[in-house]
């Protein structure tokens with residue numbers, strides 16, 4: 001039996017979006033779900049209790065970073081990632097593929113695996129699909145990911161095809177290497193760039209390997225939004241109804257809603273934490289550059305509609321002061337708010353699915369947030 | 377009537393140390409008290425709720441820093457510092473004198489006041505005793521401090537004498553300028569370097585001005601510990617029994633205990649937050665450099681005897697990892713612990729006074745912490 005199980009609760013009568021629950025060895029999470037990213041075994045600035053307080057039900061951590069520092073052996077010795085970071089809810093680890101391909105110089109891709117240099121000390125490393133699984137087995141997340149090649153955008157059809165076929169072969173090797181299937185569910189990753197026929201080929205090949213869940217990778221890497229939506233529309237219908245679907249690296253409000261509309265169950269992105277640290281906050285009325293001088297004497301909350309600790313207790317003027325002064329509390333408060341904003345957005349998305357009105361919700365949200373209408 | 381009132385609860389039968397309470401417009405705090413420092417209207421890394429959770433009953437903020445950024449006008453417009461930073465317990469602000477004399481280049485001291493350059497943008501400022509009070513009136517702390525000259529160590533007798541006499545004249549001007557006596561208590565500051573007769577002169581001159589509390593300044597600036605103790609022993613007995621006594625800028629565990637032993641009621645220091653950020657933690661067994669490689673696989677708490685959130689939930693190995701990786705949560709946890717360590721120490725000091733055994737407590741603490749015995 002697989003370590004995770006997807007339970008479909010209902011489909012939105014207006015859009016076909018799915019409301020569900022994913023059951024894992026560390027409890028369940030509601031879908032569609034946004035997963036805050038805890039790159040180095042910590043969601044930047046947040047404590048585990050604070051994450052629970054804003055209804056984070058699952059978080060993601062990065063295999064590449066933990067492999068580099070502190071090393072998966074230390075995490076394993078601590079009793080796994082849940083114990084190491086004191087988070088007893090579900091965790092997903094990525095495979096490290098994305099970081100190997102985006103962070104390191106001088107990588108060399110062979111059929112056997114990838115040689116790359118550490119972004120920390122320049123040391124040379126060789127990662128194979130088997131090694132990526134072994135590390136993730138040591139980390140002990142509830143959901144782990146197959147090792148894939150993340151191709152850049154744009155990418156030629158021929159290379160995208162060659163790459164996805166290798167990704168399929170790597171996925172097979174990952175499956176064979178995965179020892180801990182009762183406690184960790186291994187997801188396959190559909191690749192294929194922005195080519196519909198490649199996405200279809202990738203999905204079909206991976207379906208034959210029968211993974212307990214499927215991710216869609218290689219999107220939100222610079223392509224136009226419409227290309228992403230096209231890829232979702234051709235890929236999602238091929239994926240099994242009884243398994244979770246995870247759109248990797250996506251976390252802007254519009255993409256979360258548009259992804260849910262197209263049948264996606266899980267999302268992750270560093271966006272809310274990263275822009276928070278830089279002083280940008282997401283509000284019900286759109287983005288706000290809180291460092292801006294116009295907030296120097298603004299004693300209202302960042303978002304009057306928000307229920308988070310930051311908005312309940314502190315003013316724009318105070319948070320601006322903290323950020324200008326380089327104070328840690330400033331970063332904490334913007335991060336806290338941004339994460340709560342997206343987690344609350346997902347609560348609203350789930351409620352809209354329950355009420356068969358996700359399309360209406362999307363239109364209302366986009367209107368208030370100030371997005372230009374995006375062609376569906 | 378003065379804004380603050382000192383209530384003596386009892387004296388330690390073994391040492392003469394005072395157990396008391398200071399009543400302010402924002403509630404009371406128990407003495408001897410350690411005041412965490414919130415330089416820029418935030419105790420670095422901590423939220424107000426977290427400070428309350430570790431039993432911080434009063435905090436200190438720095439007039440110089442708030443004058444520079446965001447400006448006392450903004451704090452005033454926010455409703456004062458309590459409202460601006462969302463802290464509803466007592467606050468003390470210093471006068472800015474210490475920062476003017478330690479942070480800025482090119483200061484020029486005249487009888488009228490001090491000209492100095494901002495450490496942020498190099499802009500030129502002129503602060504008089506009247507201006508220092510005006511700023512502190514705008515900030516609205518419960519306890520405010522007279523503007524004094526902080527002389528360096530070592531310092532010639534003649535300059536120390538000339539300086540303390542000017543500090544007395546400035547203290548008089550501060551008292552005359554202070555408009556908000558019902559809500560803010562102005563403390564005078566005894567100076568005089570490490571010269572007993574100057575300390576006595578300063579105390580006597582200030583006593584004539586009848587302040588609601590007295591501070592001892594210009595200590596813990598590099599002089600030998602014994603010099604500090606000598607100064608306390610000659611100064612404290614001159615101060616009135618019915619008013620609080622505040623030893624400025626002191627916060628190492630030994631100085632806190634030795635100060636309490638000599639009749640001090642209030643202390644402040646950036647030490648616990650500053651060393652925490654650098655990866656040093658105070659424990660019942662002494663200082664610990666948590667970044668040290670020997671803690672990489674140490675899955676025990678920083679201090680097994682500590683009741684703080686960090687020690688209750690995270691291991692040395694995890695906190696070391698966070699600090700090595702430059703993660704904010706690491707700084708939060710070491711700061712949290714260090715502050716709790718000192719606040720708990722003060723709880724124990726107060727209990728020891730109540731039980732007439734502060735000298736015994738001192739000896740036990742020094743033994744466990746590993747201090748060399750210091751001549752009393």
Ligand SMILES: [Zn+2]
Pocket residue numbers: 302303306307308309310311312336337338340
């Ligand atoms: Zn908020």
Ligand SMILES: [Zn+2]
Pocket residue numbers: 678679682683684685686687688712713714716
């Ligand atoms: Zn602790």
